[in-house]
Amino acid sequence: MTLILGYVATLLVTFFTYNIFVIGLNIQFGYAGILNFTVITFMAFGAYFYAVFVMPHADNSSQVFYILGLHWPWPLAMLAGIVASGALGYLVGLIALKRLRSDYLAIVTLATGTLVYGLFGNNNKLFDGWSGLFNVNQPFQSVATNHPNEFSWIFVVFSGVVMLVVWLFANRLYASPLGRSMRAIREDQDVVDSFGKNSFKVRMLAMVIGSVIVGIGGVLTIQYIGALSPAGWTTGETFVVWAALLVGGRANNLGAIVGSLLVAVIFNEATRYIPQVPSHPNLIPNLRNVIIGGLVILSIWFRPQGVVPEKKASFLEVPLVDKYAQGFPGEEPGGTLSPAASEA
Amino acid sequence: MAKSILEVKGIKLAFGGVQAIDDCSFHIEEGTITALIGPNGAGKSTMVNVISGTYRPDEGHVILDGKDVTRMPNYVRAQHGLLRTFQISREFANLTVLENLLVVRQGQVGESLFGALFRAKRWQEQTKELVAEANDILNTFGLYRLRNEYAGNLSGGQKRLVELARAVMAKPRLLLLDEPMAGVTPALIERLGHHIVELNRELGVTFVLVEHNLDVVEKICSRVVVMALGKQLADGTLAELRSNQAVIDAYLGGGARERVGS
Ligand SMILES: Nc1ncnc2c1ncn2[C@@H]1O[C@H](COP(=O)(O)OP(=O)(O)OP(=O)(O)O)[C@@H](O)[C@H]1O
Ligand SMILES: [Mg+2]
Numbered sequence: 001m002t003l004i005l006g007y008v009a010t011l012l013v014t015f016f017t018y019n020i021f022v023i024g025l026n027i028q029f030g031y032a033g034i035l036n037f038t039v040i041t042f043m044a045f046g047a048y049f050y051a052v053f054v055m056p057h058a059d060n061s062s063q064v065f066y067i068l069g070l071h072w073p074w075p076l077a078m079l080a081g082i083v084a085s086g087a088l089g090y091l092v093g094l095i096a097l098k099r100l101r102s103d104y105l106a107i108v109t110l111a112t113g114t115l116v117y118g119l120f121g122n123n124n125k126l127f128d129g130w131s132g133l134f135n136v137n138q139p140f141q142s143v144a145t146n147h148p149n150e151f152s153w154i155f156v157v158f159s160g161v162v163m164l165v166v167w168l169f170a171n172r173l174y175a176s177p178l179g180r181s182m183r184a185i186r187e188d189q190d191v192v193d194s195f196g197k198n199s200f201k202v203r204m205l206a207m208v209i210g211s212v213i214v215g216i217g218g219v220l221t222i223q224y225i226g227a228l229s230p231a232g233w234t235t236g237e238t239f240v241v242w243a244a245l246l247v248g249g250r251a252n253n254l255g256a257i258v259g260s261l262l263v264a265v266i267f268n269e270a271t272r273y274i275p276q277v278p279s280h281p282n283l284i285p286n287l288r289n290v291i292i293g294g295l296v297i298l299s300i301w302f303r304p305q306g307v308v309p310e311k312k313a314s315f316l317e318v319p320l321v322d323k324y325a326q327g328f329p330g331e332e333p334g335g336t337l338s339p340a341a342s343e344a
Numbered sequence: 345m346a347k348s349i350l351e352v353k354g355i356k357l358a359f360g361g362v363q364a365i366d367d368c369s370f371h372i373e374e375g376t377i378t379a380l381i382g383p384n385g386a387g388k389s390t391m392v393n394v395i396s397g398t399y400r401p402d403e404g405h406v407i408l409d410g411k412d413v414t415r416m417p418n419y420v421r422a423q424h425g426l427l428r429t430f431q432i433s434r435e436f437a438n439l440t441v442l443e444n445l446l447v448v449r450q451g452q453v454g455e456s457l458f459g460a461l462f463r464a465k466r467w468q469e470q471t472k473e474l475v476a477e478a479n480d481i482l483n484t485f486g487l488y489r490l491r492n493e494y495a496g497n498l499s500g501g502q503k504r505l506v507e508l509a510r511a512v513m514a515k516p517r518l519l520l521l522d523e524p525m526a527g528v529t530p531a532l533i534e535r536l537g538h539h540i541v542e543l544n545r546e547l548g549v550t551f552v553l554v555e556h557n558l559d560v561v562e563k564i565c566s567r568v569v570v571m572a573l574g575k576q577l578a579d580g581t582l583a584e585l586r587s588n589q590a591v592i593d594a595y596l597g598g599g600a601r602e603r604v605g606s
Pocket of ligand 2: 388389390431522
């Protein structure tokens, strides 16, 4: 029973954190059309910076090295992690959003991801290299002392509340005039500019907001597990987040949730429990990516808008009398408004 | 003489080896509808892009309301009421027709992050007002019943109407239209012309109209600027230009001669 409860808690936390990742990516890609192909790097930034702000100074005699080690209270360290992730988003935005079209931007994000991965892995003075950080201080330790699952369930509630806040925020943003500007930029950036909006600024906003949200998910991840090494944030993980968004439905946060449930929780987790094949230890993880890849292809083929497509906007309005319900005087019925008549 | 709302002076712009605009100057008077005509490749669209700030000229100046705006980014020019449409319709395809209009109105409360998050009541109210305003405009353009369609699903002619309706929603003072009537039916050409004249009379919008159809030019434009090979060749009323030999040679040569000469 204890085991099952612990497992369910872990699944729920996974679900909530993936929701957060996918909503972050949704704001970048679904709202503003920004191709961020290194989502997971922002997760790692949030997680690592939380860790080095919350942990005490590195004890060098144990051969573990990391920067800072400020031993801040966890809420402040959490803030630091989120700011770090947002700052990386701003930096990438400065390089890529000003001049580059979306395909180049995608390449810049990929390059950033590879660079950060190589740097954080190979330099063991930053975040302890390939061995990564462990024994990272977890929140709620003083209250959750009685039972091994107590922390897990407190954390389920905590991550659930954080996810709820992110969800409400993202939905309000979507409905707002700012969200509408983002979606217009997704459709045609130059036109938005020519109507008097600084599209660079709006795209930058989407980039940073998305990075901040993914960073929040990163902090939650390391808070729950208490450890993170580069093996935990490979390019494949970015792929899972993208798959969840595309399968679930972009530009709709409900789609983001359905996608995380389908891809990140059900597929991703289920395949984890297939027994290992001793002669081929990499078979199962590889198979997992194959299955998720297949799911993406199927969904793009059969349901390109995703399981939950973007919702058509509707407004409360006072109905008008349609002046031209009967077509225009002097024009044939249907007139210029019949598609065949006015096609160029 | 009426005051110039816009002046271009000595504009030069080359794309690689192509001198698209070669020392071109003219001015536009406030409250008028001016046609910008010229053969294909004369540099009309390029000039629209230079005026609106999409391209920066190699040389020369763009002067808006007596102020040099040559180095001003396009979105700032738009904030001063200088708007343009595109030669090929560029609707926001996956936004509804109504949203296409809503998004272009400047100065909405919910456009800043702070406003979007913390002044929701205010922007919801404002959106309601804008919806009513946009519906009125759409009704005038005969697009009312299509307001909740995705703009990408409209026909070519309907998209031209959306393009103009959207520009109206943005409250322009000076509107550059790059071939708004390209590829539309004669009946729709009539209507677009009618809308342009109405906007000019009722709201005082100044128009610069790039147009190949000289019947339209004749009907609605009080003045014509002719471009050829990147230069300003002549300007005046269409009647004056008909007797201008340079214009006839450069632009109206060949088959077009009879049409204009008649
Ligand atoms: N982005 C560009 N890159 C390279 N050359 C260009 C570019 N835009 C225009 N040109 C060239 O500049 C010249 C002027 O083109 P422009 O589109 O301004 O002509 P136009 O008068 O609008 O013609 P049309 O009546 O066919 O629309 C042409 O020779 C064209 O090939
Ligand atoms: Mg042109």
